[in-house]
Amino acid sequence: xxxxxxxxxxxxxxxxxxxxxxxxxxxxxxxxxxxxxxxxxxxxxxxxxxxxxxxxxxxxxxxxxxxxxxxxxxxxxxxxxxxxxxxxxxxxxxxxxxxxxxxxxxxxxxxxxxxxxxxxxxxxxxxxxxxxxxxxxxxxxxxxxxxxxxxxxxxxxxxxxxxxxxxxxxxxxxxxxxxxxxxxxxxxxxxxxxxxxxxxxxxxxxxxxxxxxxxxxxxxxxxxxxxxxxxxxxx
Amino acid sequence: xxxxxxxxxxxxxxxxxxxxxxxxxxxxxxxxxxxxxxxxxxxxxxxxxxxxxxxxxxxxxxxxxxxxxxxxxxxxxxxxxxxxxxxxxxxxxxxxxxxxxxxxxxx
Numbered sequence: 001x002x003x004x005x006x007x008x009x010x011x012x013x014x015x016x017x018x019x020x021x022x023x024x025x026x027x028x029x030x031x032x033x034x035x036x037x038x039x040x041x042x043x044x045x046x047x048x049x050x051x052x053x054x055x056x057x058x059x060x061x062x063x064x065x066x067x068x069x070x071x072x073x074x075x076x077x078x079x080x081x082x083x084x085x086x087x088x089x090x091x092x093x094x095x096x097x098x099x100x101x102x103x104x105x106x107x108x109x110x111x112x113x114x115x116x117x118x119x120x121x122x123x124x125x126x127x128x129x130x131x132x133x134x135x136x137x138x139x140x141x142x143x144x145x146x147x148x149x150x151x152x153x154x155x156x157x158x159x160x161x162x163x164x165x166x167x168x169x170x171x172x173x174x175x176x177x178x179x180x181x182x183x184x185x186x187x188x189x190x191x192x193x194x195x196x197x198x199x200x201x202x203x204x205x206x207x208x209x210x211x212x213x214x215x216x217x218x219x220x221x222x223x224x225x226x227x228x229x230x231x232x233x234x235x
Numbered sequence: 236x237x238x239x240x241x242x243x244x245x246x247x248x249x250x251x252x253x254x255x256x257x258x259x260x261x262x263x264x265x266x267x268x269x270x271x272x273x274x275x276x277x278x279x280x281x282x283x284x285x286x287x288x289x290x291x292x293x294x295x296x297x298x299x300x301x302x303x304x305x306x307x308x309x310x311x312x313x314x315x316x317x318x319x320x321x322x323x324x325x326x327x328x329x330x331x332x333x334x335x336x337x338x339x340x341x342x
Binding site for chain 2: 007008010011013014015017018020021022024025026028031032033041045048070073074076077079080081083084087088090091094
């Protein structure tokens with residue numbers, strides 16, 4: 001009875017090594033592998049470990065091995081779904097890990113941006129393509145006298161807005177910041193905001209437009225500071 | 236006359252099933268986030284095992300007619316299976332090494 005290196009030892013050794021290596025892969029939070037993928041890979045290797053062991057047993061118990069040969073063939077057949085499920089489980093786990101880490105990154109960035117907005121000494125607003133305010137930080141709420149009663153209050157201000165510089169004559173008053181929503185960024189634009197009771201504020205505004213999904217101007221971020229103390233007289 | 240045994244059908248089915256899964260496995264294997272060494276070793280292992288499936292199916296049908304070459308054919312088949320096994324072992328080992336490195340554990 002001679003063991004064949006090619007037929008018996010090499011397959012058994014190779015799959016035993018593969019099994020050890022797979023079982024040694026660490027599973028860690030945020031890692032590439034999870035237990036399900038590892039389990040399927042280990043099962044696929046186990047199929048061939050059983051097959052190799054059955055081949056060796058054939059030297060000692062030929063009749064028994066011949067009897068279980070159909071079962072061994074079926075076990076080898078299981079390699080196909082096991083390896084496919086293993087790869088798919090690995091891919092699904094990576095997709096899920098990516099989604100979770102992306103959500104965490106977005107949340108962290110959002111919190112940081114919110115901190116920047118609230119601590120900035122300038123008033124910062126986000127304007128939609130119609131020039132309506134969709135977000136205003138604390139300083140912007142103070143300068144524009146926005147009362148926070150829900151997002152709808154941002155859309156219906158009682159003041160009017162007028163660009164006062166960079167034009168031959170002042171532009172008509174508007175009830176939004178549409179004039180600031182343009183393809184090009186503005187720097188130190190002068191804006192006059194007036195209230196019905198006669199109060200007004202002169203603001204210096206910087207704007208940066210942003211695109212919507214179709215490549216058009218989807219709105220702008222505007223940061224403004226007050227140029228001079230407020231007066232009750234509109235000049 | 237070719238006698239179609241249960242094993243012959245099983246072996247043929249095994250090969251067909253593996254070939255059917257092959258495009259899906261390769262597509263996913265190309266997209267999973269592992270090192271290139273792991274990816275290539277894994278793909279080599281899959282190819283080797285499927286090649287052994289094909290050789291088994293062929294051997295089932297024409298092995299008797301190979302005469303003296305039958306033993307050589309069987310050796311090549313088993314070596315192909317071994318190549319698959321060693322490839323999987325290498326892929327898993329490289330994947331393990333990468334995971335350990337990423338975890339900052341260099342033991």
